[in-house]
Amino acid sequence: MxxxxxxxxxxxxxxxxxxxxxxxxxxxxxxxKGKPLVYFDNAATSQKPQVVIDALSHYYSYYNANIHRGIHTLAEEATMAYEATRDAVRDFVGAAEREEIIFTRGTTEAINLVAYTWGRKHISEGDEILISGMEHHSNIVPWQILCAEKGALLKVVPVEDDGSLSMSAFHELLSERTKLVSIVQVSNALGTVNPVKEIIDAAHRAGAKVLVDGAQSAVHLDIDVQDMDCDFFAFSGHKVYGPTGVGALYGKRELLESMPVFQGGGEMIKEVSFEGTTYADLPYKYEAGTPNIADTIALKAALDFISGIxxxxxxxxxxxxxxxxxxxxxxxxxxxxxxxxxxxxxxxxxxxxxxxxxxxxxxxxxxxxxxxxxxxxxxxxxxxxxxxxxxxxxxxxxxxxxxxxxxxxxxxxxxxxxx
CATH class of the missing domain: 3.90.1150.10 (Aspartate Aminotransferase, domain 1)
Incomplete structure (x- = not known):
């Protein structure tokens, strides 16, 4: 050998x-079990370099504090570090603005966010959502729930024998009734890289929006959401050598601004009274409550690690x-x-x-x-x-x-x- x-x-x-x-x-x-570890489960989660582990430890050891609302030194340091990760994610996926980056718990929550906000507002009875036959359950179940609620139809693009997507079937299934295409860029089960740019171009010509599941692609492929022209892009930190429990959703500004809120609570508001509430501007409109501060900060160390190589x-x-x-x-x-x-x-x-x-x-x-x-x-x-x-x-x-x-x-x- x-x-x-x-x-x-x-x-x-x-x-x-x-x-x-x-x-x-x-x-x-x-x-x-007495043998040197051979770790070949990276598609489930990658291992973490020391710089990521150190970033987590440093936060808890030196400036652990809640963010955005405090005026003391620790709160300001934590806020700066947290928001620096937003800038790092913007650069990592090629977004135009930092306000287009929403922190989530990972790809699954990001997809659900789109389903429960954009989906509930824009999907109606008789509309169609198009996915592929190689999707992870997290890019199937939210759309099934939405379709059942709205009376919409979920259509599936078949997979060829070699594990590639049937692009001829995709173009046949795409129609004026298609309101959303939600597609995985890289299959977690097969490793297949889908032609998302072709898919996005065709979907847009048909008047549909496109969400790209980047859970597997973000660590392997160069991501440029502006060049791709996707409407939404989601990925998870733990698959890019970062911590668990943190990820990001990219969305075009005009879409994010037009969508209803996802969760209610602190941070996602401007003013609250018993008569009514006004919501915060992007990106905080979708980030209710105390976030996963430490892991979000450490995510930047992971993205910097990848970029450095x-x-x-x-x-x-x-x-x-x-x-x-x-x-x-x-x-x-x-x-x-x-x-x-x-x-x-x-x-x-x-x-x-x-x-x-x-x-x-x-x-x-x-x-x-x-x-x-x-x-x-x-x-x-x-x-x-x-x-x-x-x-x-x-x-x-x-x-x-x-x-x-x-x-x-x-x-x-x-x-x-x-x-």
């Missing part, structure tokens, strides 16, 4: 550079890992990769004939290898492929080819044990 010293072939960074980056993630030095270099490294893993997995008898679209990120899902994915996952864990098994919150997609679930190995900037070698050897051993 090819060795880890080839990692620098497609990047300007040397092997020692990548190893140094890896050493910035403390958890990767631990053992699991460069997504182009990270993508080249991850693409090489994906190509290597794909070739090695295909050589295993009885193993079938689910999702082989031409455009993919560093994620590979597979099944092994006659073996349940969970059994493989348990035995791999006994060897110190963390993969994800199951339906990956994409039950309709698993049904489309006629399987209960897959084994999913997903790669990040800190992974190495030698770890893939460990996975391949472990799979050979596992399959032998289970057959």
């Amino acid at each position: 090819e060795g880890a010293d080839s990692l620098s072939l497609n990047t300007s960074r040397t092997l020692s550079d990548w190893l140094a980056l890896r050493q910035q993630f403390p958890i990767l030095s631990r053992e699991v 460069g997504k182009a270099q990270i993508r080249a490294h991850e693409d090489e890992l994906l190509a290597y893993a794909t070739a090695e997995l295909k050589a295993i008898p009885g193993l079938k990769i689910i999702g082989e679209a031409a455009q993919k990120v560093s994620l590979v899902s597979f099944v092994v004939e006659g073996i349940h994915p969970q059994d493989i996952g348990v035995l791999l864990d006994n060897m110190g290898i963390a993969v994800r098994t199951g339906h990956h919150c994409t039950q309709p997609l698993m049904k489309r492929f006629g399987i209960p679930g897959t084994v999913r190995a997903s790669f990040a900037l800190y992974n190495e080819k030698t770890e893939i070698d460990v996975l391949i050897a472990a799979l050979h051993k596992t399959i032998k044990m289970l057959t």
Whole structure:
């Protein structure tokens, strides 16, 4: 097998550079069940570099305070750090204005925010919402709830055998009745990269708005919401080497200003009386109550960490890992990769004939290898492929080819044990 010293072939960074980056993630030095940890569950959540951990600790150790409403020093320092993250997110996704960035708990809450505000205002009986057959449950269920409430129709663009989206079917399903297209940019179960710019252009010509689920794409792809021209874009901090419980929704200013409020309470108001309430300007109109201050502050450290390396270099490294893993997995008898679209990120899902994915996952864990098994919150997609679930190995900037070698050897051993 090819060795880890080839990692620098497609990047300007040397092997020692990548190893140094890896050493910035403390958890990767631990053992699991007596074996060195091999972490291939990055599509579920990425590990955190020391700078992110330090940012969390520093906030709680030195300037823990509530934000926006205090005039004392700690409150002012916390507010400045919190709002600096909004600027970092604006730059990270290419938004025009910081007011277009709404902090949420993650992608799921961001999608629900749009469904409960824009959706309730603009979706009526007989209208149609268009999603794809590869959506995460968080981009299915909110629209089902909305359609049931409004008498609207949810339509689904089918997935081809190779895991790509049927663009011919998309164009056929798109009509003047389509009011919203909500589409994942990168499939969390297949790794497929969807042609969102083509989708957005077509949807806009039909008069529809577009929400892009960027939970998986934000860490791998360059995101420019202005060039993309999406109406909404959502992503989660914990998948971009940041903390859990924080994410962001981008929305075009004119849309956000026209939408009703999401939650009521402190911070999202200008004035409150028993006779009525006036609401705050963007972005605070959608940020009721005390937010997740510490994790939001630490999110900036994660985005700065990615920017400091460069997504182009990270993508080249991850693409090489994906190509290597794909070739090695295909050589295993009885193993079938689910999702082989031409455009993919560093994620590979597979099944092994006659073996349940969970059994493989348990035995791999006994060897110190963390993969994800199951339906990956994409039950309709698993049904489309006629399987209960897959084994999913997903790669990040800190992974190495030698770890893939460990996975391949472990799979050979596992399959032998289970057959």
